[in-house]
Amino acid sequence: MIIIIKAGQEHIIDELQQRFGGTHDVFTHHNRVALEGITEDELNPDERAAAEQIIDNPPKAVQGSRLFHPEDTIVETAHSKIGGDHFTMMAGPCSVESAEHVMKMAAVAKEGGATVLRGGAFKPRTSPYSFQGLGEDGLKYLRAAADAYDLDVLTEVMDQDHVGMIAQYTDIFQIGARNMQNFSLLKAVGKTNIPVMLKRGMSATIDDILNAAEYIAAGGNHNIIITERGIRTFDNKYTRNTLDVGAVPVLQKLTHYPVIVDPSHAAGHTEFVIPEALAGVAVGASGLVVEIHDDPAHAFSDGAQALKPGEYLEMIQKAYAIRDALKTLVQEKSEVEL
Structure with a gap:
């Protein structure tokens, strides 16, 4: 009640x-x-x-509900304001490959207007024989690169035992799609005061992700960002997942948390990343998180979906053009109504 x-x-x-x-x-x-x-x-x-x-009958995820918390939550970090009227760009390599490479990608991310540098130091991979990340060394490289360009760090935490260690390096925890219902992990990050970017699980419903966010909020941490990154549907022949752009306005209606879009993991192929990113902007997402790499063919992980620097800058230009056009339309409508 x-x-x-x-x-x-x-x-x-x-x-x-x-x-x-x-x-x-x-x-x-x-x-x-x-x-x-x-x-x-x-x-x-x-x-x-x-x-x-x-x-009488509020949603089960009551703390995340707009019925309980009508106004938008703005997640603030050292260099970013995420949510509300703000639009936040997050970019970086899928995996931290070396100190030199992540530094180079940080420069590209910054050039495109990103305020958050993403990068994985611990990688959940489908195959146990695939590159699993550089561990704590990767976190150190990521932190150094972010600090060099006045960026926040976003990196994945895979289990509760790593929360304390990763907290020393990151500004935002990422909970990946595979861990969206890892309730022990959600409880652990919920006990911190570090913002959490929660990715929608591959087969998760809207209520599933809202209830997962509630686990974090129940621990006292209300700095939550929800990410739509594509779901598994009947057809994954042409894209890695199906980007559910309709989930963005639905989530924005139901919850006060910022909702951003990850077109890289949804598309799975570079040629589709930009169109899906622009669709996310057009539907009103509070930001984008994308993967970039200067040599995708030799990336340690997920090179097929990484944007080259030029492609990333092209995407940014188009994304802001769409956002500016939408703002103008809203302003013109308001003036007419007055």
């Missing part, structure tokens, strides 16, 4: 916490109180009188 408290009746919030907090989960946000497992019949007359509205 969510109770929206009338102005001037905020003292009721403390009373609700004291009365139910010992036996039930109680969450508060401004003038809203979410009471897990409590029905309206259990409220006393004063509590009912203080309620402007009572929502």
Whole structure:
């Protein structure tokens, strides 16, 4: 149940916490109180009188719901504001291959307007014989490259045992699609204050990812970014996954967390990355995360979906043109309505 408290009746919030907090989960946000497992019949007359509205059947992922938290969450890092009216570019190699290479890719990412450098130091691969990443050395190289170009670090954490170590190097944890329902890992990052980019699982529904985000929020960490990266459908012959662009506005309606698009993992082939990225921008995503590489044919991982520097810069130019056009249309509509 969510109770929206009338102005001037905020003292009721403390009373609700004291009365139910010992036996039930109680969450508060401004003038809203979410009471897990409590029905309206259990409220006393004063509590009912203080309620402007009572929502009896809120979503299970209540902390992530706009019913509980109507305004957009803005995730702020040293160099980025993610969510709301902000548009955030994240770019970098799939894997950190060497100190020299990630430094070169950081320069390219920065040139294109990125504020976040992505790169994997621990890589979840389909085959156990594929390159698994450079581990902590890779994190050190990634951190150094990001610092050299005033960028934030985004890197994947694969298990709870690595959370503490990776926290020393990253500005944003990435939870990959394969780990979206690794609940022990979600609980572990939920206990930190480091932002988390949660990728939608390959067969996950909208409710699945919202409930996964709730595991992070339940630990106290509300700096969550949701990423649509394509889902597995009947046809993966031509693209690696199917980019569900429709999920972006649906998620934006249901949750206050920023929603960004990863066209690289959705497309799986360079020629489709730019069109899918632009589709994500057009549908209103709060940002993009893409893979770049100067020599994709010899990349240690996922070279087939990496954009060359020139392609990345072309994508950026088109992405901002679409975003600017949408802003102009919205502004013109507002002026007409006035």
